[in-house]
Amino acid sequence: MNRLPLSLAISYYDHVADLTGGRVEAEGIDLTCLLLPIEEIFFRFLTYREFDVSEISFAKYASLISQGDQSFTAIPVFPMRIARHSSIYIRRDAPVREPADLAGRRVGVPEWAQTAGVYCRGMLVHQYGLDLTSVDWVQAGVNQPGRAEKVCLKLPAGVKLVPRPDKSLSEMLVSGEIDAAITAHPPACFENGHPNVRRLFEDFVEIETRYVRETGIFPIMHTVAIRRQLQDENPWIAMNLLTAFEEAKRRSIKRALFVGSCFPIPWGYEHARRAQGLFGKDYWPYGIEANRTTLDAFLQYAFEQGICHKRLQIEELFCSQVQKRVRV
Secondary structure (H helix, E strand, O other): OOOEEEEEEEOOOHHHHHHHOOOOOOOOEEEEEEEOOHHHHHHHHHHHOOOOEEEEEHHHHHHHHHOOOOOEEEEOOOOOEOOOHHHEEEEOOOOOOOHHHHOOOEEEEOOOOOHHHHHHHHHHHHHHOOOHHHOEEEEEEOOOOOOOOOOOOOOOOOOEEEEEEEEEHHHHHHHOOOOEEEOOOOOHHHHOOOOOEEEOOOOHHHHHHHHHHHHOOOOEOEEEEEEHHHHHHOOOHHHHHHHHHHHHHHHHHHHHHOOOOOOOOOOHHHHHHHHHHHHOOOOOOOOOHHHHHHHHHHHHHHHHOOOOOOOOOHHHOEOHHHOOOOOO
């Protein structure tokens, strides 16, 4: 039988490595896998729709769907998930000691539509009562000037977002032009150990664990999109890809739980076992039902923050062929 040739752009993850390395195959598909830096993937796919299947920012994908963009659809595969209390960086000498102190301050973001920021702001609003209109928001690249938004925003009334194409968040945090930064990747000043920059939540692992346990929200950063024309012409693609991604992930979790050294992480198998205690046997679930709480919270946050132009329903995000998929 002839196999359908498809290109897949994705970053390296152990839980997709058996698929990208050919040890797991998607039935009926001849997959050419491109392992690329995530920023390059997003730029090339969002700007040029360059790949057949691609990892994609969850926030940008949802924003485009809310604006009626029908050029791609997604399968409920989530290669990156990170709780985001750890993503807020502050100056030690600024009067910011707790989330409420961000009111009246200047806070930088690399893009308003960065997924990490959506979860951070949602958490600050819903768990800590912060009013987004009370903050002076500044948009700039994390370590280099010139970064810009990639999707059209519909900011809520009263939210002030000022682009600074001439500066980076890292240099503005050091100089005091901003009091805090919310960013998926640590700014260079923090990574380089600047003495006046720290995380707002320094005990973030404990706080994030409690947050996940209490809310049921395990933040999803990225999903996997398919060019819609391909999916419409070959309706079996989505399910076959989902099945292959799930098998690759199953093998990865088995490796993670093996009492040995499959990963260069001391006691890694024990970390994996504890993750099962928090999330369940499949602690990195794909599919819709197993992720409904997280997906619904994200869509609410994205609408409240003007990233989604309407309040999407979960089923609008994923192609119809996987709508009834339940947790494996």
